[in-house]
Each structure stands twice: as structure tokens, then as C-alpha cells.
Amino acid sequence: MELSEKGVYLVNGTDIVPDTEEASARIRQMTGKEPDRQQARRETMAWSILHSHNLSGDDEKLQIRFDKMASHDITYVGIIQTARASGLEQFPIPYVLTNCHNSLCAVGGTINEDDHMFGLSAAKKYGGIYVPPHQAVIHQFAREMLAECGAMILGSDSHTRYGALGTMAMGEGGGELVKQLLSQTYDIDMPGVVAVYLEGEPAAGVGPQDVALAIIGAVFDKGYVKNKVMEFVGPGIGRLSEDFRIGVDVMTTETTCLSSIWRTDEKTKNFYEIHGRRSAYREMNPGSLAYYDGCIRVNLSKIRPMIAMPFHPSNVYAIEDVQKNLKDVLHDVEERAKVSFGGKISYSLQDKIVDGKLYVDQGIIAGCAGGGFENICAAADILRGHSIGNDEFTMSVYPASMPIYMELVKDGRFADLIEAGCVVKTAFCGPCFGAGDTPANGAFSIRHSTRNFPNREGSKVQNGQIASVALMDARSIAATAANKGFLTAATEMDVKYSEPEYHFDKAIYENRVFNAWGKAEPEKELVFGPNIKDWPAMSPLPENLLLRVVSEIHDPVTTTDELIPSGETSSYRSNPLGLAEFTLSRKDPAYVPRAKQVQLVQKAIESGEDPASALSAAETQDAGSKPLADSYQDTVSLIAEKLPGVVESFKDPKAFGVGSTIFAVKPGDGSAREQAASCQKVLGGWANIAFSYATKRYRSNLINWGMLPLVIGEGDLPFANGDWVFLPDIRAAVAEKRDRIMGFVVKNGAMKEFYMTLGELTDHEREIIMDGCLINYNRKLHERQA
Structure with missing residues (x-):
């Protein structure tokens, strides 16, 4: 694996030329032409697709309209509710609603199935496509039925990646899908493009997860x-x-890239033909001369079976290195656990060493990453004639769609797996996010799925329950299963891989998928279950803003799973206030009560009450022994003394607002789920403060929920958890595009000035932030148009 330090040229799709002083002469020799870097940037596949979907007329400031969209049952209720509140009449593009996350209707009574209805x-009402539970995971259905070469698809799931099918796909928070439903655009700067140059050929037993983990391990840190596009090129693709x-x-998401795209060929064409969609291929x-902002050169022949140890897909080792240095690797994981869990729980993996080998308790092959036909067939080839044993080790297999399930039944692969002791289940994303196959306390699970963040296996640290997940390829998971739970690389097994031909049965979807695209029935009524609630009213950004820091997180990265x-x-994701009760519950259980206390102040201001009286009546306590009412009163009194010009604003909700904020070093890695931001908002959150944001997705979610994505320079913080931060003239600062945001830390009878930025908006x-959220922005827009 080699990473270029500078940009590179790709000549005739085969030769990489680093952008050095000698590049021009070499390219002239190869092509007979003088290289033009700007023109060569336009020769990437990524540039071509983005240009063709851009409505702005400016290829640096893009306004993208997508061709199709997809959401699952954790996200689509909130998206449709938001769009409905903003004037939605019908879906303007094909929009697929899958039911692959809350498929197990066993938690919370009827509420999961209520969401499905x-x-x-x-x-029916808006003209969409509905995929019932257990038929397909969102991304497999999109591959089989939505993808097409040169198209763009937007999904409300972070692993929305169909680049290998020639489709540029992006996973974003629900707000960005709402914009598309309202015929608005996805606005971004033209992203950088990095070449992923594949050469060589994988060894037998090395699978796609091995290659993906090797790439993630090389680039993530x-x-x-x-926020760039990964463009896959080179002879290794063929x-x-x-x-x-x-x-x-599908695993490129874990690199934090914006999207991906691959060159296509006869194998891609064959995929579309098998699925009855030959016209989707080109x-x-x-x-002939393309320029890239960087290059990842991957020799597939040198990739070994890999494992991503807890607690991140980038914590990557070769399996043979884990076997050779087992105690050292496990110790490193234990040290990472101290950071992830803040020392709140005793965590050790030393008991997993049995006779000098790593023993695992569970194997899972599932979802959009592991549940493909070839992965499961390879696992069946390895396990044929073996047994997983009758001890602690268990293994479950989830095909990614019912058509794959049917083909595995027809060609006997399921018989091989079941005879070996595996449990075969339906298409379901649960093992990827902690809602299926939760292992026992202290157990260690290996999974061909997408993520291994803390709690993604279903454990609850606050209850003393902890398990661990490592990511591996289906082939090495099957090899480990054949070895009855002892970590084994697939390359250690003598296996003849059968590589059967796949046949797609379109009747499975024709018989079950409801397709009303282009046939909206506005007279139809939406079916609401008792858990489905509207969004609460949200205030516009005031002229001056007082923030209370209610959580301070110093982990190197904070995932959306932790938020x-x-x-x-x-x-509970269809109930904004109900779900908000879980915000930061596994990271900082004190967050919710602190945020609610601060929210009492804003509610008092909006209702014309005295905030200090409202806090006193609620008997709120400050972080110390001082009542919060006294702390608030002391704060506003000091602000009035030091900045007398803002005194008159204190009782005017348009001029003065009070809310909460959190500080995190680098928040937002992982999921696209907008609830990581919206839950803070409905609890009165008005900002995040960070050194940087892990993903564009999370920052976009903050913005779409009217929250300030503040960035502060790295170093000692001027504030701490429990401090008050005053942002005078903040509305004007946003409107006027000020480079620096002035703030004051108010404590101990003093006001200390400091500065932050908002980054590019x-x-x-800016209008969305000033209006208070995307719903408010669109309501105003709808009223003006009416």
C-alpha cells in the first residue's frame, strides 16, 4: 500500500505519473501533448458525473440534483415528517423506503411495525417504492434495482455506496434528503478526487473485506x-x-471519503444483465490524461487476511500478526478501551487467549458488506464437511436480499452452512448496529459487517455490560468457525472455491415490493402509530446567544453512536422527544438532565416569564452546590455590567436566547443519522464546539437543525463543562459571513474573550441556521411562494 505525497496524472488509464517537475516531460513523451492540470481534473469519472448533475453553472460551487434516493425504517419517518411540515406534495424522484433496520418488531410494542405502516x-400518498421487512437490506436493493452507470443516488444511511456499479452515491443525514424531496439541491464545493490504483490479484482466501480494511488502515488516521471522492482505476479491477x-x-465510508466511483467493464455489464437491467449499463x-489530488496504490497480491480489532474499522492488523503478537495486540485494545469508556468499566481480553490462541465466541456474516452471494458461497465452501462445534461459539448468516437467499437455497449452500451448525436468517441490518445477535457479556464477536464501534454489538456500558466486535472477511470467519472458534485466516485452509453462477429471480420483488413511483395519490391518508410524533417548534437564531456547556468529550473521535x-x-426514532431521552446516554448520562435545565430558561423567555423564577420553581441545581437559578442570574448580571448595550435584549426572545452546547474534539464519525444532531436540538441545543468535525454528514446535520457548527483552535479550552459562553451579535455574524465568531466565557465574576469560526457555509x-432549522426555512420559503 503506497500513498502519494502529491497529486498524480493517470495516463491512458494505466500509468501513474507523480506531479513532480519531471511530470511534464514524461507526459509529453507518452502522449505527445503538454499536460494541462485543470483540464486533466475534468477527465476523472467523478468530475464528469458531478458536472452532469450540477445545476449551478459553476463547477467549483456545485448544486446537485440526485436521480434517486433511498431510506430505511430508522430514518424515513423523520424525513417524511420534516418534508411534510415543509410543504411536500409528492416525491419528485424515485424514493425507496426499505425496512431492514427495525425489522424485528419485538422492542417497544407495536412501534416498529407502526413505522412500517x-x-x-x-x-401510496406521495408515489414511492416500499420494500417490506426481510426482503432486502437497503443497499442490496439499491444495487439490484436502482443503480445505473453515471447516475447519482442519495441515501439516509452512511454506507450508501454504489461506485462499483458506476453510480456515484452519497450517504447523508435526513435533512439533505428533505431538500431533494422539495426539489432543492445538495450544495458542496467540487470535491478533491483521489485515485485508488489497483494492481495484482488477491490470493485464494483473501476477500473484499480484507482489501477494504487494508485501505482503511492506511488512510483513516x-x-x-x-470528504474526497475515491476513484478506483488500474488493471487490478479487471x-x-x-x-x-x-x-x-461499501467500506469506503469508513475512510471518511465523500463518495466513490469505479471504472466499469464486462463484469459490470453482466451484473446489470443478470438483474434484468441491461440498459442501466455503460x-x-x-x-486519456486524468489528474488526481492523491493516489492510493494497492497491490492486491500482497493483501493478507485482515482483522479490525475493537473499537474502530481502522484498528487494522493482519491476522497472522495478531496470532504472532497476541498479548501485545490485546493489550493495545485494552488501552483503547480506557479512552472509549473513560475508565468507567473493567475491560480485558486476556481470558480470550486459550492455549496461546485467540478464541472468539461468535461469528456473523451479514448486511450490505458481508451478505453478498459470493461471500456466503465462499463461507459455505470452507465449512462444507466441518462443524462449528457445540461449545460457546455460534455463527449466523444473513443474506443481503431475498433473491440471494433463494439462490443459496437452490444451489445447496444453505444446506452446507446449516449442517455445519450455522443459523441462517433473513435480510436484516441489526448486527451492524447492535439490534441483532447481541453476544454475552465479555464475549468477542467477529463480523463481516461495516462497523465495530463501542455498543454496536448491543452491549450497555452504563449497565456493566460489555462485548467486543472485530471486523473480518466472511472467508476467515468461516475458517475460524471450522476451527471451532479459534482465530484462523482463510489462507490457512486448503479449500477449492466453487464460484457458482448467480441467477436473479425478479419475481420475488414483483410479488412483494409496492411500487407507486409516478402514481401519487394525494387523497390517501398517512397512517400514524402512537409513537410517531411531529417535530416540536424551534426558535430562530436570536441576535445574542447565551450557551451553557453541558458535556465535554475529549476522546480523539466521537462517533454518532456515542452521540x-x-x-x-x-x-424511538419516530418520536423526537422520546428518542432525545437517550442522547449521549452511553457516553455522558448527565447530558440530558443538564440540557433540559438550560432549556427551561429559553422556554421562560419565550413565554414571557422570569427565567430565574422558572429555574427556582424547578429546583434546578448547578454542577456544584449553587442553584442554577443563581448561576444564571449571576451570569446575565455580569453580562449586563460588562456589555450594557445588550441589557434590553434579555427579555426579547428575538434578541436574546439561551441554549446548550457540547464540546467534542472531533465529533460525528460514522453514521449519517441526523438524530445525533436533532436530539440535541429538541433538548435546546444551539451549537457544537469542536476542534474539527469527523464527517461532512454530521456537520450538515447540525446546520440543517439550525445548530452552529463552531470550530475552536486546538489547545487549552477557555471554558469547561458547566461554564456559560456568551455570543453577542451572533445572528449578524452569521448573516455577514464574519471570519471570526467572538465569544465570552462568563464565570467567577469575569468575562474572558475568545474566538471561534464557523467554517465555510x-x-x-446560513439562512437555515438563522431560521432555526430546515423546517422553518422551508415553511418561510413555501409561504413566500404561496
Whole structure:
């Protein structure tokens, strides 16, 4: 694995030329032409697709309109509710609603199935496509039925990646899908493009997850492809099956890239033909001279079976290195646990060493990454004639769609797996986010799925329950299962891989999927269950803003799973206030009560009450022994003394607002779930303060919920948890695009000035923040148009 230090040229799709002083002469020799870097940037596949979907007329400031969209049952209720509140009349583009996350209707009574009935009624009313539970995970259905070469798809799930099929796909928070439903645009600067140059050929037993983990391990910590497009090129692509390419592609999300795209060929064409959609294919290649902002050179022949140890997909080792240095590797994981869990729980993996080998308790092959036909067939080839044993080790297999399930039944692969002791289940994303196959306390699970963040296996640290997940390829998981739970690389097994031909049965979807695209019935009523609630009213950004820091997180990266837990909490995602009760519950359980106390002040201001009296009546306590009412009163008195010009604003909700904020070093890695931001908002949150944001998705979610994505310079913080931060003239600062945001820390009888930034914001994003949220922005827009 090699990472270029500078940009590179790709000549004729085969030769990499580093952008050095000698590049021009070499390219002239190869092509007979003088290289033009700007023109060569336009020769990437990524540039071509983005240009063709851009409505702005400016190829540096893009306004993208997507061709299709997809959401699942954790996200689509909130998206449709937001769009409905903003004037939605019908879906303007094909919009697929899948039911692959809250498929197990066993938590919270009827509420999961109530969401599904809401989704079906929305498909009828607005003209959508509804995929019932257990039919397909969101991304497999999109691959089989939505993807097409040169198209763009937007999904409300972070692993929306169909680049291996020639489709540029992006996973974003629900607010960005709402904009598309209202015929608005996705506004971004033209992203950088990084070449992923594949050469060589994988060894037998090395699968797509091995290649993906090797890439993630090489680039994540460096931020090498953050918010860029990964463009896969090179001769190695032709040596990979389409299923293999898909398995690598879906994991590009874990690099923090914006999207991905691959060159296409006869194997891609064959995929579309198998699925009855030959017209969706066209050959795609970069131009004869393309320029990239970086290059990841991957020799597939040198990739070994890999494992991502807890608690991140970038914590990557070769399996053989883990076997050789087992105690050292496990000790490193234990040290990482101290950071992830803040020393709140005793965590050790030393008891997993049995006779000098790593023993694991569970194997899972599932979801959009692991549940593909070839992955499961390879696992069946390895396990044929073996047994997983009758001890602690268990293994479950989840095909990614019912058509794959049917083919595995027909060709006998399921018989091989079941005979070996595996449990075969239906298409479901649960093991990826902690809602299925939760292992026992202290157990260690290996999974061909997408993530291994803390709590994604279903454990609850606050209750003393902790398990661990490592990511591996289906082949090495099967090899470990054949070895009855002892960590084993697939390359250690003598296996003849059968590589059966896949046949797609379109009747499975024709018989079950409800497709009303282009046939909206506005007279139809939405079906609401008792848990489905409207969004509460949200105030516009005031002229002056007083923030209370209610949580301070110093982990190197904070995931969206830590901001709003996954797992059984997903059942409450149709109820904004109900779900908000879980905010930061596994990271900082004191967050919710602190935020609610601060919110009392804003509610008092809006209702014309005295905030200090409202706090006194609620008997709120400050972090110390001082009542919060006294702390608030002392703060505003000091502000009035030091800045007398703002005194008159204190009782005017348009001029003065009070809310909460959190500080995190680098928040927002992982999921696209907008609830990581919206839950803070409905509890009175008005900002995040960070050194940087892990993903564009999370920052966009903050903006769409009217929250300030503040950035402060790295170093000692001027404030601490429990402090008050005053932002005078903040509304004007946003409107006037000020480079620096002035703030004051108010404590101990003094006001200390400091500065932050908001980063680059589009004009629309500024309006959304000032209006208080995307719903308010669109209501105003709708009223003006009416």
C-alpha cells in the first residue's frame, strides 16, 4: 500500500505519473501533448458525473440534483415528517423506503411495525417504492434495482455506496434528503478526487473485506481521503468479480471519503444483465490524461487476511500478526478501551487467549458488506464437511436480499452452512448496529459487517455490560468457525472455491415490493402509530446567544453512536422527544438532565416569564452546590455590567436566547443519522464546539437543525463543562459571513474573550441556521411562494 505525497496524472488509464517537475516531460513523451492540470481534473469519472448533475453553472460551487434516493425504517419517518411540515406534495424522484433496520418488531410494542405502516402509506400518498421487512437490506436493493452507470443516488444511511456499479452515491443525514424531496439541491464545493490504483490479484482466501480494511488502515488516521471522492482505476479491477468490488466499495465510508466511483467493464455489464437491467449499463473510464489530488496504490497480491480489532474499522492488523503478537495486540485494545469508556468499566481480553490462541465466541456474516452471494458461497465452501462445534461459539448468516437467499437455497449452500451448525436468517441490518445477535457479556464477536464501534454489538456500558466486535472477511470467519472458534485466516485452509453462477429471480420483488413511483395519490391518508410524533417548534437564531456547556468529550473521535446510541433506541426514532431521552446516554448520562435545565430558561423567555423564577420553581441545581437559578442570574448580571448595550435584549426572545452546547474534539464519525444532531436540538441545543468535525454528514446535520457548527483552535479550552459562553451579535455574524465568531466565557465574576469560526457555509446554510432549522426555512420559503 503506497500513498502519494502529491497529486498524480493517470495516463491512458494505466500509468501513474507523480506531479513532480519531471511530470511534464514524461507526459509529453507518452502522449505527445503538454499536460494541462485543470483540464486533466475534468477527465476523472467523478468530475464528469458531478458536472452532469450540477445545476449551478459553476463547477467549483456545485448544486446537485440526485436521480434517486433511498431510506430505511430508522430514518424515513423523520424525513417524511420534516418534508411534510415543509410543504411536500409528492416525491419528485424515485424514493425507496426499505425496512431492514427495525425489522424485528419485538422492542417497544407495536412501534416498529407502526413505522412500517406509515412508510407504506407514504409510498401510496406521495408515489414511492416500499420494500417490506426481510426482503432486502437497503443497499442490496439499491444495487439490484436502482443503480445505473453515471447516475447519482442519495441515501439516509452512511454506507450508501454504489461506485462499483458506476453510480456515484452519497450517504447523508435526513435533512439533505428533505431538500431533494422539495426539489432543492445538495450544495458542496467540487470535491478533491483521489485515485485508488489497483494492481495484482488477491490470493485464494483473501476477500473484499480484507482489501477494504487494508485501505482503511492506511488512510483513516491521516485523513487522506476525507470528504474526497475515491476513484478506483488500474488493471487490478479487471481481476475482481463484481461482488468483490461491491464488498470493497461499501467500506469506503469508513475512510471518511465523500463518495466513490469505479471504472466499469464486462463484469459490470453482466451484473446489470443478470438483474434484468441491461440498459442501466455503460462503459465508464477516466479520460486519456486524468489528474488526481492523491493516489492510493494497492497491490492486491500482497493483501493478507485482515482483522479490525475493537473499537474502530481502522484498528487494522493482519491476522497472522495478531496470532504472532497476541498479548501485545490485546493489550493495545485494552488501552483503547480506557479512552472509549473513560475508565468507567473493567475491560480485558486476556481470558480470550486459550492455549496461546485467540478464541472468539461468535461469528456473523451479514448486511450490505458481508451478505453478498459470493461471500456466503465462499463461507459455505470452507465449512462444507466441518462443524462449528457445540461449545460457546455460534455463527449466523444473513443474506443481503431475498433473491440471494433463494439462490443459496437452490444451489445447496444453505444446506452446507446449516449442517455445519450455522443459523441462517433473513435480510436484516441489526448486527451492524447492535439490534441483532447481541453476544454475552465479555464475549468477542467477529463480523463481516461495516462497523465495530463501542455498543454496536448491543452491549450497555452504563449497565456493566460489555462485548467486543472485530471486523473480518466472511472467508476467515468461516475458517475460524471450522476451527471451532479459534482465530484462523482463510489462507490457512486448503479449500477449492466453487464460484457458482448467480441467477436473479425478479419475481420475488414483483410479488412483494409496492411500487407507486409516478402514481401519487394525494387523497390517501398517512397512517400514524402512537409513537410517531411531529417535530416540536424551534426558535430562530436570536441576535445574542447565551450557551451553557453541558458535556465535554475529549476522546480523539466521537462517533454518532456515542452521540445517540443505536440498537433498541432505534425504535424511538419516530418520536423526537422520546428518542432525545437517550442522547449521549452511553457516553455522558448527565447530558440530558443538564440540557433540559438550560432549556427551561429559553422556554421562560419565550413565554414571557422570569427565567430565574422558572429555574427556582424547578429546583434546578448547578454542577456544584449553587442553584442554577443563581448561576444564571449571576451570569446575565455580569453580562449586563460588562456589555450594557445588550441589557434590553434579555427579555426579547428575538434578541436574546439561551441554549446548550457540547464540546467534542472531533465529533460525528460514522453514521449519517441526523438524530445525533436533532436530539440535541429538541433538548435546546444551539451549537457544537469542536476542534474539527469527523464527517461532512454530521456537520450538515447540525446546520440543517439550525445548530452552529463552531470550530475552536486546538489547545487549552477557555471554558469547561458547566461554564456559560456568551455570543453577542451572533445572528449578524452569521448573516455577514464574519471570519471570526467572538465569544465570552462568563464565570467567577469575569468575562474572558475568545474566538471561534464557523467554517465555510453556503448562503442557504446560513439562512437555515438563522431560521432555526430546515423546517422553518422551508415553511418561510413555501409561504413566500404561496
